[in-house]
Amino acid sequence: MSLRSLLLSLSASVASATNLYATHYSGTVYSLSLTHSSNGSSLAISSEIQGCGPMPSWLTLDPVSRIIYCNDETGDASTNGSLNALSASADGTLKLIASTDAAPGGGVNSVIYTGEHGAQFLAVAHYGGSALSTYALPLTTNAQPLQVFRFTFSDVNPNRRPQQDAPHPHQVFLDPTGSFILVPDLGSDLLRVYGIDKATGKLKTDCTDLTYPTGSGPRHGLFWETADDHHSILTTNLPSQQRTQTRRSRERRSQNQVQQQGAATLYTANELDGHLKVFDVSYVADGCLSFRQRQSLVPYPTTNDSLPTGATLAEIRRAGSEGLYVSVRSDHGFKPFDSLATLTRHENATVEFDRLSSAYGTVPRTFVINKAGDLVAIGDQASSNVVIVARDPVTGVLGEKVADLQVGEPGEVGTAQGLSSVIWDE
Incomplete structure (x- = not known):
């Protein structure tokens, strides 16, 4: 072989690697390495750590500090779980740097939010603990929560589903302005709404929650911001004619709702009734959010x-x-595998079912799209595998499986076993 041919061959075989992280309900947090070369792509476990309690359930990465906050789902409303901070090196190696056992039990999801002067905080949804908690960041060992909201039922409703034996917050997410925390509560059929006090990082409880029909079971949600209203929302949350009045005297603000129609759209996925709901969201003069349902559909060919x-x-x-x-769990749409449903969004913010794609495993609990938009990592809980699927960044169509890796032991469908989360290191 000539020198030129040898160099070309070596160059073609040089691989690029991307890190991912995954949690398993057995107690292990995994570092994964996705390697691309001219010979194809492969996914491998590069390291692992027992650093997030007995039941790691969710990872939230702060890409600036390279700290990963890991929720532990251990415990219920009568016991505590834990919240843990892991440092992530450039090669994906993880190290436990802080842990607190003062967290309520059943932590399943978290989000970082900001206050004044760059201060950071973490909000955590506790499914088994029927609670919402907040923490000042960075987390320190034995840190106490900044706040804990514990939820109970205020009524007796015989029409609730068996999974609604108690309030069960399942996610926490931010509105487009970073001014509100929203919490889908599967057990209570509520989307809980909290304003953020930027000076203290504490959450305010003076906003009205969004109520769903009994048995809906809202699980996850996201906002879709209307670009035309982005600047005005970030500036004041109020129309221009109200800004001067608001600055002069808060208590003199009009109590009439001053709405920015179409300021944002909220989409929520209901676990129990199988519906995806679409809401117009307005920012109103009382400093809260107003919701108007626009659509409800089952995102499936049915x-x-x-x-x-x-x-x-x-x-x-x-x-x-x-x-x-x-993601659709236990539909066996691609036997024996389950599915991901793709929906097309129209200009009026409504959506319609487009197609199903294989999850290449069973019970796709979680999935994440990389920043380039050309790959999707799917975390299949029961089969306990992480699958990388190609994605067309322009059309959004999901393509073939790029890589597949067994991560820990499979779990039984319907239990807290198997793979629990996966994220990109981006």
Whole structure:
């Protein structure tokens, strides 16, 4: 072989690697390495750590500090779980740097939010603990929560589903302005709404929650911001004619709702009734949010307005500029595998079902799109595998499987076993 041919051969075989992180309900947090070369792509476990309690359930990465906050789902309303901070090196190696056992039990999801002067805070949804908690960041060992909201039922409703034995917050997410925390409560059929006090990082409880029909079970949600209203929302949350009055005297603000129609759209996936709901969201003069339902549909090719028996919706993600994805667990749409549903979004913010794609595993609890938009990592809980799927960044169409890796032992469907989350290191 000539020197030139040898150099070309070596160059073609040089691989590029990307890190991912995954949690398993057995207690392990994994670092994964996705390697691309001219010979194809491969996914491998590069390291692992027992650093997030007995039941790691969710990872939230701060890409600036390279700290990953890991929720532990251990415990219920009567016991505590833990919240943990892991440092991530450039090669993906993880190290436990802080942990607190003062967190309520059942932590399943978290989000970082900001206050004044760059201060950071973390909000955590506790499914088994029927609670919402907040923490000042960076997390320190034995840190106490900044706040804990514990939820109970205020009524007796015989029409609740068996999974609604108690309030069960399942996610926390921000509105487009970073001024509100929203919490889908699967057990209470509520979307809980909290304003953020930027000076203290504490959450305010003076906003009205969004109520769903009994048995809906809202699990996950996201906002889709209307670009034309982005500047005005970030500036004041109020129309221009109200800004001067607001600065002069808060208490003299009009109590009439001053709405920015179409300021944002909210999409939520309901686990129990299988519906995706679409809401127009307005920022109103009382400093809260107003919701108007625009659409409700089952995001599936169905003729009876329901998912296949035993199937449930899990996570919802935005798909570029024109669509959404929703993971569908236990539908066996690609036997024996489950599905991801792709939805097309119209100009009026409504959506329609487009197609199903294989999850290449069973019970797709979580999935994440990389920043380039050309790959999707799917975390299949019961089969306990992480699958990398190609994605067309322009059309949003999901393509073939790029890589697949067994991560820990498979779990039984319907239990807190198997793979629990996966994220990109981006």
